[in-house]
Amino acid sequence: MISEKFKAAILKELKLSDFEIQDSTLASQVPGWDSLNHINVIVAIEKEFGVRFKSIEVLKCKNIGDLQKLVNTKLNQ
């Protein structure tokens, strides 16, 4: 389940006023989340939650829901 904090971090980084993000949403479906911006979004999420991802961990995420789960796992460690 996508948290409000998680969604807000993404929208802020991409300068979007609003956009619906669900577990199954793909990064490529979010306006502005392209290959050039991808790492900026990841860094923004890392900063917001005080976590660090390895590239390979992010690579294995199939959708934004997986990325949220990754954040949750890191926070619980």
Next chain:
Amino acid sequence: MKFNTVWDRWQYNAKNTPEKEAIVHWLAGEEPVRWKFEDLLKTANSFSLQLKKNGIEAGQVCAIIIRHNINFYPLYMGIVGAGAIPAVLAYPNPRLHPDKFRDGIKGMSQRSGLDWIFTEESLEPIIRPLLDQHTSIKGLHFPLQWDLSFSDTGLQEELDTIRSNKKPEDPFLLQHSSGTTGLQKPVLLSNKAILQHVDNYGESINFSPEDKVISWLPLYHDMGLIAAYHVPLAYGITSVQIDPFEWVLAPVLLLEAMSKEKGTLSWLPNFAYNMLADKVPDDELEGFRLDTWRLAINCSEPVRHESHMRFLKRFSNYGFRQSALSACYAMAETTYGVTQTTPGELPAVILADRQKLAEGTVEIVDDEAKARACVSSGKVIKGCKVKIVDEKRVEVPTGKVGEVAIWSVSMFDGYRNYPEKTAEVLEDGWFYSGDFGFIHNDECFVIGRKKDIIIVAGKNIYPEDIEDTVSKVTGVIPGRVVAFGSDDKELGTEVVSVIAETNAAEDTEKRKLKMAILEAGINNDQNISKIYLVPSRWLIKSSAGKPSRKANKERVLQNNDFLME
């Protein structure tokens, strides 16, 4: 050694260095899969047999739409071995609407006459509807499912005959430029063009059997296909191929492969230098060494000196050397390379007076504030000639800016089934590139483009495609849109900006319109970075009656009031 065809050269490598690694197929987080020259060619022959069995004839165009796969390489070679013509097409980005994807292939098919599509079963629902749309496409094949143990003496004899009858002038491959509004140009290259290019370009970078190429470049792009795949494969050296989709999400993969495989060569568009320097965290680089990297060749978009310096500063502690920074100027129409900087020498940078440059004269100055730093793309390689011409295609003296025209022994055979476009750019054996540049100290400097093509991360984007998309968005006044590229120094590349006329006046209305434009872009795989919404009749028209990109770009950049944040 003299070879008639590229297949002959592959065969020579398979016999001469059977156990040498030809291709290392890189997979993030897994052990790479390694093709040796002999096994690769044997498997390619198995694909050729299956092609014959499936009725594919010599000379037919076989489009390949397959994501990073271990069997991509022998399939590609097997198409060549069956006398057919391979054409690698981009794998659909998930953001691209299936209708748009089909429109792109339909456009290519109508222009270049694609005969068959070789793809994955998972793409069948997206691609199959094309067969009912009156295109030249005869059918789909799923070669990854083929039985490669199949053999047939009769078919093998037919293949042997096809191969021995092939001539150097025969078409070898087809490449398509990007674009979705019918602007794609299919570039046809012969065996001879490829073979000569392998030798001439190889010489310009001091290619040796000890070299090892590391590449994440897509194989539908000339830099990926020719420089990082064909050149090493024909030369008999190893290339490591990384999935481009994985690389953009994890740029560290290039450095990991370079370090672990002890790579020596790579080709990169300029934005990749910034991305690698800025976006790879230190902890992911632990234990990596880049000492073996002898050339990092910057190509496909304007070379920026500051990107080079940023990269050097970041990676010198890991063994990356300044002498490895390199640049070249290349295009699909000349097979690939035209100029290349001298290996081991940092590309020359000159400070040219910006105003004088705009007026067409190169004047070297010391004052950085007045200057534009121009980076050399190097000297003309063997087998090529370059001249700078004016609007009437008359050569201008050294030190003057003009269009770059090229003569090459590896010149393309024209745009397939597009004689009028070929005639526009090819005259008396010279290719008129549409790029602006100058010659200084025998080196070529490319500083701009005649046309308004936007280059985002090495990918050519036609403003017409973006304007077409945005014009159709409800709320935008149709036809009253201009798209242009603007430099993003942080990213080291251009980004797409759009100015659209609208009658929307309220803030909420404009925000909704901004989102609608962004989403329309996404559905067409176009990322629009900046949107300026302007009132009706704001756009300046050119003498031809169309909104002028240059004039409107200058006008809108003077006033940020219209930028939608």
